[in-house]
Amino acid sequence: MIEKKCLFFDFDGVLLDSYNPKKNINFFNYHVGNKLPLVSGMEKVVSELADKYLLYIISSSSVSTIRSFLALHHLQNYFTKILGSENSFGKADKMKEIIVENRLVPDQCLFVTDTADDIKEAHLVGVPVLAVTWGYGRIDEISKAGPEAIINKPSEIVSWLNKI
Numbered sequence: 001m002i003e004k005k006c007l008f009f010d011f012d013g014v015l016l017d018s019y020n021p022k023k024n025i026n027f028f029n030y031h032v033g034n035k036l037p038l039v040s041g042m043e044k045v046v047s048e049l050a051d052k053y054l055l056y057i058i059s060s061s062s063v064s065t066i067r068s069f070l071a072l073h074h075l076q077n078y079f080t081k082i083l084g085s086e087n088s089f090g091k092a093d094k095m096k097e098i099i100v101e102n103r104l105v106p107d108q109c110l111f112v113t114d115t116a117d118d119i120k121e122a123h124l125v126g127v128p129v130l131a132v133t134w135g136y137g138r139i140d141e142i143s144k145a146g147p148e149a150i151i152n153k154p155s156e157i158v159s160w161l162n163k164i
Contacts (some may be wrong), residue, residue: 004109004161005102006053006054006080006104006110007054007055008111008112009058009112009113010114010115011059011061011069011084013136014132015038015039018036018037036069036072038073039154040154045155047078050078056080056081056098058091059083060089061085063082063086065084091122092121092124096125105126106126107127109128111127111128111129111130113131113135114135115137115141115142116142116144119142119145129147129148130151131147132150132151133151
């Protein structure tokens with residue numbers, strides 16, 4: 001596998017702790033106007049990864065919502081760029097834009113996401129995927145979509161990247 005230079009993060013369900021499947025509560029809607037919760041352990045992971053990689057957020061949420069969230073959690077300086085709903089709807093197009101802007105090849109990137117549809121979009125542009133289990137996606141659907149690995153907690157992102 002080629003050395004990674006940039007990491008794409010999905011927002012809702014990966015960074016933003018927006019969904020509790022045990023209670024079937026969508027916290028994004030519940031916490032609008034309040035301090036939106038960060039996935040536990042993610043602050044340390046983002047800080048550590050920012051020392052080695054260019055970090056991007058690829059999302060269907062609005063850039064202003066994402067910026068507010070990052071500021072609330074003091075994470076705004078770790079991300080190189082945020083591509084949200086204003087940029088285009090498809091995540092594949094957003095990844096392609098960053099790859100072209102930075103003269104990268106898709107294998108130099110990794111998309112951290114929580115749904116099978118996101119995995120399929122990443123594969124359209126040849127970007128490998130690390131799937132997480134704490135978001136919206138069902139594990140069986142995520143697994144069928146073919147990520148490089150499936151992880152259960154944020155610290156495993158760092159561990160997985162250190163192994164490759």
